[in-house]
Amino acid sequence: MSPGRQGHCTFIADLIISAKVCSVVVLSLLPAVLQRTPIGASAFRLTERVIRPFHRSRSRQGAGRLSLYPDHLSRTALELTPVEPAVMADDMCVTEKGKEMVLCFCTGNANKLREVSFILGKTVTLTSADVDLPELQGDPADISVGKCRLAFNQLKQPVIVEDTSLCFNALGGLPGPYVKWFLKKLGHKDLPKLLAGFDDKSAYALCMFSYMDDTLEKPLLFEGRTNGVIVDARGDPNFGWDPIFQPHGFDQTYAEMTKELKNTISHRYRALEKLKTYLVQHKEEFLTAHAAKKVKSGE
């Protein structure tokens, strides 16, 4: 080949390589650029929605985790996570394979989840989902039932939710269901100061569990209450107002107790005992409804 022709070929080969490099760069940048345009963003969301359910059914068989897209409350993917039962004394239900009652506890609160798992033990197979539910206002019972409806509408499977109140008798039951905001603004150490002008330091912790499944028309409510007094903070500060609540009959605050002791006298324990009794009594209905649903959905 003449040197002139060889030069031409090298030039053409360089051109081809440059074109390839350019196309790789353009193609890798294209999704990011497209996602910034309104039409591109919609197209990506649509693709995600088509691909995600496929991924969901696969991951369900595989890792036992389920991702859902909550349709109106949160844009982030929701993880339904199996919860290891922190084994508790009584196993009211023997968990036979394929005959478990699978319940999802919707909560964003890891401490609640730990206690609920501990108290329920092996009565149910518990999963959890951190659904971004709104903090509703009103009566504790209505808040809990409202939360449960929202959670059930999203997850479409048996769910429990709870709402917890700390009620000061001298304040007519306040902060009640709003204790979360008082805690956030004041911190647990300053909460007792709300009672500074009152002799009556009595209070009660109230837990409202709601349960919903396909066999029910509306959520069922299970209430647990533990009476006590508000004291200056003592003990492990890891869970909300535990250090300032001293239940009647004890000289320790919740925060000073072992978890075994708290979980056998607490407001949460008392509510869950009622839920457990309900579940044990309705186990057959639960399993029949669940099996029928599986057949219908072709699982």
Ligand SMILES: O=c1[nH]c(=O)c2ncn([C@@H]3O[C@H](COP(=O)(O)OP(=O)(O)OP(=O)(O)O)[C@@H](O)[C@H]3O)c2[nH]1
């Ligand atoms: O010392 C505590 N011992 C308890 O036994 C306990 N149970 C609940 N709390 C706190 O009281 C507020 C309730 O609000 P809450 O029921 O809306 O809970 P939450 O928003 O944290 O979770 P959830 O609504 O996602 O389930 C939140 O600040 C909780 O941390 C507790 N504090």
Ligand SMILES: [Mg+2]
């Ligand atoms: Mg809440």
